[in-house]
Amino acid sequence: MIKSRYPAFPYIIFMAIFIVVPLIMVAYFAFTTSSGEFTMQNIIRVGDYVPVIIKSLFLAFIATLICLALGYPFAYIMARKTSNIRRTMFMLIMLPMWMNFLLRTYSWMTILENNGLLNRFLGIFGIGPFEMINTQGAVVLGMVYDYLPFMIVPLYTIMMKMDHSLIQAAQDLGANPLQVFLHVTLPQSLPGISTGITMVFIPSVSTFIISKMLGGGSELMIGDLIEMQFSSNSYNPNLGSAISFILMIIILICMSVMNQFDSDKVEKEGRMVV
């Protein structure tokens, strides 16, 4: 083990320049006017966008929940396959990630459009056309599609590490398959669940590409709101920073709630939940 602290210096400097300084700048802009005077006005104006923030949190929450519901069984099954099948499944999960993020989202546009692939296919059977693009459902679909691997990978990793003898011990003591899952598999996979939720929820809540392309601008999210403050006519970096700042605090709260589940201490002091 390297005892010296010197090798850490480049990283500390890197983090200071590219993480700490920008954070301070965001906070600075959030609490000042364009001429640099202190003000609470920006933070107060964020209040106008509470419905957008709530909608963003809601859509991200739904997308995270769907990712968990899809990803957990997938990771569970994958971890129990032979190494060859595992590798193939893992490859298939990662394959879409090799393609550009924008491209992937564009492809969903062409599928969901009013005269897109899906509607034309359904049209063959005389069904539809359905209004699929520019809906909240489309936005959630995009989030799930783009971020599902971020849920599966940490779950899969933790399930591969899982101690199989504990499962046998539980069976031996009379636990049926459901009880084994509730008392052994689930508690052991909590850290993976918590990581997966974090990895999906954060990019989902702050996305602006997905909502713009699949929500068609009618389903504005926090990400779009922030982006508008920096790139469009209504240029207002102070308000943009204030929204970012609030978003950061919201995510921080969400994560600290999540971390309650992460800790090993769950159940240890109390009785097993039957």
Place this chain on the structure above:
Amino acid sequence: MDKNTIISLKDIVVEFDGESVLRHINLDIHNHEFVTLLGPSGCGKTTTLRIIGGFVAPKSGDVFFDGKKINDLPPYKREVNTVFQKYALFPNLNVYENIAFGLRLKKVPDEEIRERVFEMLDLVNMRGFERKDVNLLSGGQQQRVAIARALINKPQVLLLDEPLGALDLKLRKEMQIELKKIQRETKITFIYVTHDQEEALTMSDTVVVMRAGQIQQIGTPIDIYNEPINAFVADFIGESNIIDGVMKKDYLVNFAGRDFDCVDFGFEENENVDVVIRPEDIKISAPEKGQITGKVESIIFKGVHYEIVVIDGNGFNWKIHSTLYEEPGREVGLSVIPDDIHIMHKMTEEEK
């Protein structure tokens, strides 16, 4: 099958990836018995245990529990409990909850759980540890929790898979005595897997010696030690001198260049046999008084006795245990009484 039989294995065959692990195992285990499955690693003893526990399905053959066929019964429905090699305690539960696990699944009332957990804590000498984190316990303590967790379900049969393997020698000896005590107190049938012959002899009522997926011999520790059925068992259970011999006729065997009286009979005339003599059964004397003469090659102090190697005229190395010191290089005589000469059929090539 007599009515005292609790578990019965009938012609069990197990294969993993086309390789046969168990070859036609037949075994009856009686109530209240301490049975040890003994053998070198890879002999199939753990697989036999897992067949009984329900974690391995036999390719052919039947498993009976209390007279009922249980081949297709999943582990959680079997009335046996297991103490695993690496304990497999639930890391997210404390000592109390680990032990209570089986009862909680059965929805036993809290009051009764409490009573029985403390009863178990007393049995394994762990009273006062109930609130402890299992990850912070020593190996010996974890083992006790694992035993308590398995016993609280009051199984008819307890399976133990090399439970003392990870403990140091002193702790192992203490736990051997304690396990034997627990078995006597609870009157539960113990099926114990080990590769340690001393452990097997110390604790068991019955020892089952296994090798390459087959049972070699079943008997009491004394039977197995004094009357091993073949050279493998003799060699595996304690140290032995195994020398080639020829059975001249009943009660007369030739080895080491001369004839010896013995107590064995029923062999073919001039049949090639293995002659097995325990190191402690050979007496050292002056050369002219011995049946065999040889030269002391080496002597090692072992505490209770010396381990002496004597080379005879034919170049055979005799292992001898003696409490008396012999000078290396000295000519000595060796003698052995007929009772201590054990004659065994040669193992066929297939058996090897």
